[in-house]
Amino acid sequence: MTNDQNEQTQDLQSEQAEAQVENAQAETEQAEVTVEDLQAQIVNLSESLKYEKAVAANAKYEAEKTKERLEREADTAKKFALEKFAKELLDSVDNLERALQAAGEEKTPLSEGVELTLKSLLTTLEKFGVVAVDTANGFNADLHQAVGISPDAKAGEIGVVLQKGYTLAGRLLRPAMVMVGQ
DSSP states (O other), X not given: OHHHHHHHHHHHHHHHHHHHHHHHHHHHHHHHHHHHHHHHHHHHHHHHHHHHHHHHHHXXXXXXXXXXXXXXXXXXXXXXXXXXXXXXXXXXXXXXXXHHHHHTTOOOHHHHHHHHHHHHHHHHHHHTTEEEOOOTTOOOTTTEEEEEEOTTSOBTSEEEEXXXXXXXXXXXXXXXXXXXXX
């Protein structure tokens, strides 16, 4: 029986030795395959990293551009938020100017009050970027609307201003209605 046990022990030891040799060979083969696989994986991961960096950079660029665009739009909206209100006030300016024309050269307390009211209104409008269109430097189709021909004026010059024009922060609110020379 000791013989049988010795043989079994030797068989077990030889099987274990063979298993260890096989495991060592398998590990060696896996190590070789693993190194090649790892190198391929490194290449794939570095390409993936480059791609993800490019995507992240593009997203950051787009976010910055969107932010800048929104800021520009907000600034524009702030500048021109008063556009409708200012257009409505221009009717009051026109009426005050007509009242002064109707009063003529005679200075009465009423005409002086109208004149002061007009100056105050124009000062307030200028404070918020509403300015009168220049009519002294000749006709400009972007700023003036020709409604007739003035026989007294030279060609391309403004003869008579029928209604003043105004701009708000450089944008035309209302063109000046003028008569121009031929």
